[in-house]
Amino acid sequence: MEEVSSLPISASQRGKLISAGYTSISSLFSVSSFDLARVLKISENEALAILEVASQRAGLGRTNGSHAVVSGAQNAWDMLCEEESLGRITTCCADLDEILGGGISCQEVTEIGGVPGIGKTQLGIQLAVNVQIPSDYGGLQGKAIYIDTEGSFMVERALQIAEACVEDMQDYSGLLHKDKQAHQIKMQPKDFLNNIFYFRVCSYTEQIAVINYLEKFVSEHKDVKLVVIDSITFHFRQDFVNMALRTRLLGGLALKLMKLAKKYSLAVVLMNQVTTKYYEGSYQLTLALGDSWSHACTNRIILHWSGNERNARIDKSPSVRSASAAYAVTRRGIRNSTSSCKRVKMM
Structure with a gap:
């Protein structure tokens, strides 16, 4: 995916595009010259010139300020056979695997959200290990990329x-x-x-840069079958006054991750935090990043406490029904829950 930094335009124009969330050339394909001029605070002629340069670099022509890319169709039977051959990543909790249809799906983006201490990072590390299980044992025999935005990854x-x-x-x-x-x-x-490739990012600009770099990295390491971002939220909840910019940046990242998952037949797992939302006269816990973000992922799993027991609920999925399952975080990792499950220190 070619970046706007490669366009033969002025440095100030490239800077304005990147600051406004237009990091890849493809992100300019659906915007009009009028809207681009308004967002970048430049003349419409300048905006039109930028779009023309982007179209030429992509080998496409613009018609009336827009264009479309059309590729060949794929029949539904081939799609079904492909999906059934992909396999899933086990969570090591049989009850959770059951409601997920066998585990975490490849070629899809799965969001996992919940309160602090519920086990999001534990589940992320478990998946990064489990994706490597050899095919002789029913695994994918792949490798994992772990992008840590909070410093919560523990190698021990x-x-x-x-x-x-x-x-x-x-x-x-x-x-x-x-x-x-x-x-x-x-x-x-x-x-x-x-077999776990670890990236530590300390700002939202670093996070964008790493996600932009993922396709090149995965193309050089084709045995990667899982990308975990823990969490997608952290840097985007700080120092952001312009919510429209935040929404545009996050939307761009989501599209890139969906494309990556589909192109390389891997699973993308995004951890999310919680926030409060005022609803029907009271404040309620909800996943962060707003309603628009809730549509950015294929699957959404919400982790929550039920007394002293951890529960996972499928909030959204196109392939499995909404259901809940109890799980436990033990010294050995994620496992089936027991009636005596308590909040215990793992290390």
């Missing part, structure tokens, strides 16, 4: 979960090879850590 915790994953595979191998010599597990805990 990832090692704990990886050690538990190796033990689980050994137990599974023992069941498959009864009366025979135990099958040797090739992957070791350190191998799981080697």
Whole structure:
């Protein structure tokens, strides 16, 4: 995806485009010269010239200020066969996997939101380990990208979960090879850590830059099957006065992540925080970033407390019905809940 920084226009015009959220050339395809002039505070002739340059760089012509890109159709039967062959990433909680239709879907963007301490980061780390499970054990045998915006990723915790994953595979191998010599597990805990590519970002501009870089990175590491962003929210809730700009920037990021998931058949998981919303005379907890963001992801899962028990509820999905499942955060990672589940320290 070519960036506006490569356009042969003035540096001030490139700066205005990026500041307004138009980071890729494709983001200019659906905007009119009038709207671009208004947003950038330039003349309409200047805006038209920018759009012409962008069209030429993309190898497209503009007609009446707009254009469309049309590609060949795909029949629905091929789409269904493709989806069924993709596989899913297990959460290690059988009850949660069941309501998800087998786990987290590839080729889709899944948002997971909830209050602090509910286990969002724990689930993100669990998925980054589980995506690496070899195909012999029903896994995707992939690698993971973990984008940490809050500094909450714990490598010691990832090692704990990886050690538990190796033990689980050994137990599974023992069941498959009864009366025979135990099958040797090739992957070791350190191998799981080697296969998690970690990015730490400290501002929303860094976050945009990393997401823009993802396609190049994934194209060079085609075995990546999962991208976790923990969280998509953090930097976009600070120092933002212009909500229209924030909405445009987030919308652009969502489109890029959807395209990435589809093009490379990988799963994108976005962690979200909570905020309060005034509704029918009282303040209620809701996921952050507003109503427009709620439409940006394919699936939405809300994590919440029910007494001392953690619950996951499917709030939105095109493929599975709305349902809830209890889960627990244990020393070994995400697991099925038990009636004695309590809030305990993991490390």
